[in-house]
Amino acid sequence: MACERPNILVVADDHRERWRIAATIADAGFSVRAAADPGSALRAFAHQDVAAIVLAPQSEDCGRLVRQARLCRPGLPIILVPAPAAMPPAEAGGAAIVNRPLDPRRLLGSVFELVLQGERPDDARDRRDAELGIAAAQLACLDCRRTAAERSGSGGLARDLRRRIGEVQSTSRALFFAVAGG
Helix, strand or coil: CCCCCCEEEEECCCHHHHHHHHHHHHHCCCEEEEECCHHHHHHHHHHCCCCEEEECCCCCCHHHHHHHHHHHCCCCCEEECCCCCCCCCHHHCCCEECCCCCCHHHHHHHHHHHHHHHHCCCHHHHHHHHHHHHHHHHHHHHHHHHHHHHHCCCHHHHHHHHHHHHHHHHHHHHHHHHHHHC
16 A cells, blocks of 8 residues: 655745745655635645645734634644744644744654654654654755855855765665664
């Protein structure tokens, strides 16, 4: 039986942020559906099994979005990325909060934790799987930064990034063999 990738729904009204969050999560091995508004998100719930939702509104009231998601799917894992000036709403009870500026490692850590928590398989293996996904996302980010540094003529930064990529690749290899063997 083939292993199906969990679907993560990303709801963000800012196009660039929605794309960045969706790409980060997809690079970590998840299937991603993106929505620009609560209406689109509710339609996505109706057509697809969603393992978790990431809410990152710039202009919408986070509390309203969380309430709508909870009404539609009680118990659904939610990761809330509140607007910079907004306080996390009282209705966010049970939602993981990832503050801005958005750190891809914290975001992915929350996604892996909530999605794997719902499945309840072996904790040690889950942790290694999550670390492997995070390492893959780090590699993608570091490689993009290295490419940009090389194009802009920042040789010193590009060398530092190549060194860091090598370190993350070594860690990834060790994690891969631990997951494959465990």
